[in-house]
Amino acid sequence: MINLLLTYLSYDFVREALAAGTLAAILGAIVGYFVVVRNVVFAAHALSHIGYTGAAAATLFGLNPLLGMLFFTVGAGATMGVAGDRLQRSDMAIGMVLSVSLGLGTLFLWLHQGFAGNAMAILFGNIFGVSTEQLAEMLVLSLLSMAGLALFSRKLLFASIQPRLAEARGLSLTGLSLAFMVVLAISVTLASQIVGVLLVFTLVIAPAGIALRLCGSFWRGILLSVSLGVTAVWAGILLACVTDFPVTFWITVIFFVTYGSVEGWCRWRG
């Protein structure tokens, strides 16, 4: 089995998968921390699915799928951000935006005359098909998002936990919320390149959710979230090499088992 793993590790596609998976996991874990703290989990879910509409549009107009997805997710994210906290936490409003986006995606595929294999592929991701150019795109986007987040993370945390006090101190809640939703949109789009639109949740919510259950402090929580995310992605990819089962299956199972154990342990301790 070790030999098999070493054989696989000598391949470019495995190394590129590990690199891309690491990028998506780090960004997802950090952004996910704020998603859980700000309680906008459903908005994150909706944004990833809106990415499918972007992929369908890209198929129809013959554009780069990543660009198509970014166009739609960043647009929807910015709208949610400007509309403010009430919309972001309103399941009803997000549900409506989500369904009209998916409806639009259906229309794009309906208008498409060729074979729509690419739009379908984005639902499940393709971690073993990450090219060097795609990796470069991901690196640039994740560095930009993390730099942006670093600039306003303290204010964002403050505004997330004590919005009234933050507003009284002169912070713009709408501005922060807009900036965060744009970063979130970019992150879910990147993560869906790897695990697919349907499973973005695993990378964006799971590590942060588990970390927040265990650590109260911000920095330790972020650190734990990132390590959980990266470990799960690496373990998932290596297990997929050994068993030939899909990577996404392994990543989701690892997170589910970890979450279950942590939850059980916390309850048992009281």
Added chain:
Amino acid sequence: MRFLLAMAAALTVVAGTTRAGEVRIVAAENFYGGIAQAIGGNDVEVTSILSNPNQDPHEFTTSASTAKAVADADIVIYSGIDYDPWVDKLLGTGGKPDRTVICVASLIGAKPGDNPHIWYDPRTMPTLADKLVTVLTQRNPAKQFFYQVNAGEFKKAMDPVLVNIARLRASFQGTAVTATEPVFGYMADALGLKMLNYDFQVKIMNDTEPGAAETAAFEQSLRSKTAKMLFYNSQVTDPTTERLKGIARDSGIPVIGVTETQPPEYKSYTDWMQAELKAVEKGMKGAD
């Protein structure tokens, strides 16, 4: 248990080594793999990835062993024009420096947006056979004659298919037919059949909803018997196509199942095509 079996299978894949000088060919679909085996004979080791799109998840996600097979391949054959976009992705992740990639759609000049089932065009496989002779000869010039003989054999086996097509064309040219999916499209063109409701077929192929007008026109073509025959993809079952098959049967229109990939019971592409042409002939005679 299944888990252990999968592990064992994965281990044997890696353990299996090729003989020195053997050319590794990966075909995205089994019908291309069959031609490659016929031309290359014992000089090649062919792996076909997709045998049945409905039993096979490769269309959407790529397993580690598929990615490895493509990375190890000397020659990769795939259909192209978005039928198998996962191949494009895998080709972007490196591989052997002297790898030859054959995109069949580019070979025959099909463009994105065209019907992707290009292997149903009777001109496609002979063109691919010639291309394989060229590519294999570059790797092993001493065996050029062997490859040419094999390609000749394949074309000889194609002759009865072409004769059959010409014969059916002479009898049934201009007959209007319809289909739930555009699988048989190119062969229907070759037979001179007039294919109705193409837009509807594209919607079913892409798992999107056909429009109301398209659906109405389709049902009308069956009920009024404008269409003399209904083709369906027998590897796919969904409520819409089941409904249309029911309407066709009620109207007394022959319903012919065709397959997207080569079923295992046919040893070769030509056997497969002959069987489908035979079903068409039977249906046409029944319709008259």
